[in-house]
Amino acid sequence: MNCLNQCFSICFGRRRNIGNDVYEPLLQENExxxxxxxxxxxxxRKRTDFFQGDPLRTLSTLAYSDNIDLKRSAALAFAEITEKDVREVSRDTLEPIMYLLQTNDSEVQRAAAAALGNLAVTVTNKLLIVQLGGLEPLIQLMKSPNVEVQCNAVGCITNLATHNDNKGKIARSGALIELVKLAKSKDIRVQRNATGALLNMTHTEDNRHQLVNAGAIPLLVSLLNSNDKDVQYYCITAISNIAVDADNRVKLADESRLIQYLIHLMSSPIPKIQCQAALALRNLASDEKFQLEIVECGGLPPLLELLKSNTQQIVLAAVACIRNISIHSVNEKPIVEAGFLKLLIELISSDKGEEIQCHALSTIRNLAASDYNKMLIIKEGAAETIINLLIESENNSTGKGKGTSTSYLANGQTFGPIIKSEMTAALAILALSDEIRPQLFKIRVCDAIFPLTDKNEPLEVQANAASCIGNLAIRLEDDSQFVDAWPQIVNYLSRFLESRDLTLQHIALWTILQFIESDGNLKVLLSQTSALVQKIIKLLKVFNDNLEKNNNNSNNGTIQEIIRIISNISNGLNSMESEDDSRLEDGSNDETSTISNQEQTTNC
Structure with missing residues (x-):
């Protein structure tokens, strides 16, 4: 019955039978x-504002009446009005509605909860409803045996839970336990509203923990198998959010069906479910156990298919997931054998967004940990793609870029620091391989890397580029490209040696050690670059003076490695001094004279 019919039935003396008596409802005159x-x-109604003045006073009179029929009329009126007219309202409007929630009549409760839920879509109303104490009566209505009342009460809670200021209050109100219970409802409307509300409560760490403590995890996992796609989506997304926290992942690990459900849902015909399933697996794959389990349960083939999607968000979710999975060394070979490399390389040079490129690069970097995969990465053209992209980006930034049919980047396009950092890190790892280094030189790695040591580059990019140079210098046979770039090398080595950052000092000292051990032109250039040698000696003295202090940090692997490098550099410098003394006694040869002249020129 709608409100108009309800009012007519009251006005025209609807009779009730109670036992053998017939009576007409008794109304006060004002009622x-x-x-x-x-x-x-x-x-x-089109010309009436029910939220203020006489219309609101009329509704309030009916709402506060002791007559149940009048209460129903008021509740129905509020429900019908708010279906079409939703706006910010005052407490004068909300208070009679919340009073009706507490009426011991399911029809009144249903309509009042519907009205409050309709109003709870505006920000101001969400906050005011909670401030006025609306949570407690709503929680009581969630316990109602009437499904319609449950549905509307939970729907209102769902709307209230979209505001961050309300989430904590809802979590502390006792509503979570009732929401978990109602998420098991056989009525799909109640189940949808309850799981939607649970999802809204997963956006802060404290609320997630309270949700887990309320027993939500087993329920959410079981509902992943629901036939209702909305329920599936809410539950996947809630699990994905819950999996952000390490403590929660430990509890999720107890759910034996979880990974298999999520892998299955990546093949759902509904894109948003595919995307959320991949995101949930990505978050779970922050832990070693899940990294292995996803591969063991057959997660790679559907992830590979998602990488081929035309939907950017799906590709992002999938590549982020495979990036986390690739962290585990046991997964490196299965990922490569599953055919991911080609797609990852395509994503590096795609226009699907920087975040996707970063995850693809990071995955390749993880896969490059093994020598076997390093060779496959080179054969698939990953290194050449990265190098060409870096060169084009640098040319575009300096105005030298000219777009051609073979260009990777649009004319003028450049990479930001995050992309360059990932690219240089990947090249640095590849450069550790004795077999691969010669190939990197052939595909112009120096042209890509040396400019990135410039002081104007972000520090992380400088550090990764310098690490790559240090690795390229290992057992260096042809040092001509290093000799040509010697001024650039001296500049960044000097900055790193003077830095207070232990990592930068480590990179510089490691690179210098490679130059000394190369026993070629670089060693000679180093010996003749007195300013750099003095900085090396000064830093060696600092470390030697503080050796006892550093020994107190013996568990610090970086310090231990630096001390080892320092010892080798000291021996190398002493050896260089001995060689210089021998040259002074024998007379300088032509080769030394030529290099000396070159050094003098570059110093100018």
Missing amino acids: RDAVTELLQYLEN
Whole structure:
């Protein structure tokens, strides 16, 4: 029955039978006037503002009446009005509705909860409802045996839970336990609203923990198998958010069906479910156990298919997931054998967004940990793609870029620091291989890397580029490209040696050690670059003076490695001094004289 019919039945003396007695409802005069007025207002509802003035006073009179029929009329009126007219309202509007929630009549409760849920879509109303104590009666209505009442009460809670200021209050109110219970409802509307509310409560760490403590995890996992796609989506997304926290992942690990459900859902015909399933697996794959389990349970083939999607968000979710999975060394070979390399390389040079490129690069870097994969990465053209992209980006930034049919980047396009950092890190790892280094030189790795040591580059990019140079210098046979770039090398080595950053000092000292051990032109250039040698000696003295202090940090692997490098550099410098003394006694040869002249020129 709608509100208009309800009012007519009251006004025209609807009779009730109680036992053998027949009676007409007794109304106070002000109540009868209010019914008459409400009928008039409803007939002219398009021109009536029910949220203030006489119309609101009329509704309030009916709401606060002791007559259940009048309460129903008020509740139905509020429900019908708020279906079409939703706006910010005052406490004068909300208080009679919340009073109706506490009426011991399911029809009144249903309509009042619907009205409050309708109003709870605006920000101000969400906050005011909670401030006025609306949570407690709503929680009581969630316990109602009436499904319609449950559905509307949970729907209102769902709307209230979209505001961050309300989430903590809802979590502390006792609502979570009732929401978990109602998420098991056989009525799909109640289940949807309950799981939607649970999802809204997963956006802060404290609320997630309270949700887990309320027993939500087993429920959410079981509902992944629901036939209702909305319920599936809410539950996947909630699990994905819950999996952000390490403590929660430990509890999720107890759910034996979880990974298999999520892998299955990556093949769902609904894109948003595919995407959320991959995101949930990505978050779970922050832990070693899940990294292995996803591969063991057959997660790679559907992830590979998602990487081929035309939807950017799906590709991002999938590549982020495979990036985390690739962290585990046991997964490196299966990922490569599953055919991911080609797609990852395509994503590096795609226009699907920097975040996707970063995850693809990071995955390749992880896969490059093994020598076997390093060779495959080179054969698939990953290194050449990265190098060409870096060169084009640098040319575009300096105005030298000219777009051609073979260009990777649009004319003028450049990479930001995050992309360059990932690219240089990947090249640095590849450069550790004795077999691969000669191939890197052939595909212009120096042209890509040396400019990135410039002081104007972000520090992380400088550090990764310098690490790559240090690795390229290992057992260096042809040092001509290093000799040509010697001024650039001296500049960044000097900055790193003077830095207070232990990592930068480590990179510089490691690179210098490679130059000394190369026993070629670089060793000679180093010996003749007195300013750099003095900085090396100064840093060696600092470390030697503080050796006892550093020994107190013996568990620090970086310090231990630096001390080892320092010892080798000291021996190398002493050896260089001995060689210089021998040259002074024998006379300088032509080769030394030529290099000396070159050094003098570059110093100018």
